[in-house]
Amino acid sequence: MSLLKYFNRVKTKDGLPDPSGALSKVVPSTSIEEANKEVIGQLTGTGKCRAAYMIATPEQKARVGKYAAENGTTKAMRHFAKDIPNLKESTVRGWKTTYLRELASKVRTGTEDLSVERFPVVNKGRPLLLGQELDRQVQAYLITLRDVGGIVNTAIAISAATGIIRRHDSNLLAVNGGHIVLTKHWAQYLLQRMGYVKRKATSKAKLTVDNIASLKEEYLLDIKGLVDMEEIPQDLIINWDQTAVNYVPVSNWTMAKEGSKKVPIAGIDDKRQITIVLAAAMTGKLLPLQLVYQGKTKACLPSVNFPDDWDVTFSPNHWCNEITMEHYIRNVIVPYVQDTRKRLQLDANHRALCIFDNFKAQRTERMLQLLEDSNIDTVFVPANCTGELQPMDLSVNKSVKDFLRAQFQDWYATEVSKNYDGSSSEIKPVKFPMSQMKPLGAQWMMKMFDHLLAHPDIIKNGFKAAGIVDFLSK
DSSP, rough: OGGEEEEEOOOGGGGOOOOSSSSGTSOHHHHHHEEEHHHHHHHTTOSOOOOOOOOHHHHHHHHHHHHHHHHHHHHHHHTTTTTTTTHHHHHHHHHHHHHHHHHHHHHHHOOOOOOOOOOOOOOOOOOOSSHHHHHHHHHHHHHHHHHHHOSSHHHHHHHHHHHHHHHHHGGGGGGGGSSSSHHEEEEEEEETTEEEEEESOOOOOOOOOHHHHHHHHHHHHHHHHHHHHHOOOOGGGGEEEEEEESSSOOOOOEEEEOSSSOOOOTTTTTEEEEEEEEEEEETTTTTEEEEESSSGGGHHHHHGOOOOOOOEEEETSSOOEOOOHHHIEEEEEIIHHHHHHTTTTTTTOOOOOEOOOGGGGGSSSHHHHHHHHHEEEEEOOOOTTTHHOHHIIIIIIIHHHHHHHHHHHHHHHHHHHHHHHHHTTEEEOOOOHHHHHHHHHHHHHHHHHHHHHHOOOHHHHHHTTHHHHHHHHH
């Protein structure tokens, strides 16, 4: 039996609120009736239509204002009725006031010509962050840079703008106490106003995993089982990951005029990279880096004094392989584990745990035996799940690339500031020779390492985001 029989259906006219119903306790009945009329008119097409916009040039506004000041508002409306349709009395009064204000301003300043030929144009919308002139210079620089084949994207836009502002007045920048903060959002807005859209050279589909929940549970159970059974402290729960960074840390996106079909971009195919192997303990402790440069001999390494405990090596394509990973485990992972056991006064054979992904070079029989010989257990991140389950991927890798990008932007801005004289005719793209970028990149990576050491929460957040921290606390 339906429960509806116990209730009375409220009837409303045309599906609209009843003026005498419960709503009338909050909204007056007359207001409800008037609102209903407007809604019905809108739905049936019989409502009031919006009046046509009145459009007048600054010169026309000045003429109307002058006529109204000399002959009165009503006469001005009749006089200009044909030239400017839909002219309202309030509009004419406003133009009259503006005319008199502009006239008074000329009298005060002692201007010989007291005629007001046109009203000043007021820019609509939010004011430009850089102001009209600096904004114009930045746009001119980017347009010229694009025309000569340079990369134009948000990173370059921010760097170029920073350099131009430094050349004009560095005190305008927030880092020097000014009001200008250049963000990615600002750069996107600038390029949008310039009529540029994103174009990408290549794309790669992101794999999705349907059973991510069950894989995550199994992954976390494996970690917790080993940690509980072997009594592994957080200092010995380690995750490592390889990440490739460009010498020129800009995206492979560029900006092109909307509608353009072909986008020739100098440098978009620049594949010059270096691989960084990042490892950290669950406590937030960052381990020494491994850097893998591209080359066949030590001559490919930059002439830079790296920290003694870093593992700086090379491979033919800068990718990690079984040789570089064995080097890394022997020179970084095992020494850290041994030192931590001593520091925590644990047995020399106390088990440790390393978490890493399914990269083939680190899952060979020789690699796994090397770890086992060092009393280190392993748990593999499920395939295609590193973006959800690998701590380094969830927090550290992005922080590293963001930091390096910021370093590049600051350097690029300095280069622009040194070479830019306000003229767009002599603009040339900033060059990135390897002889210059290798030492620069090395310096930036050492600064990045110090930044992560000073902010261990970046690492801890990765373990939290992967669910490891909460799962182990159960």
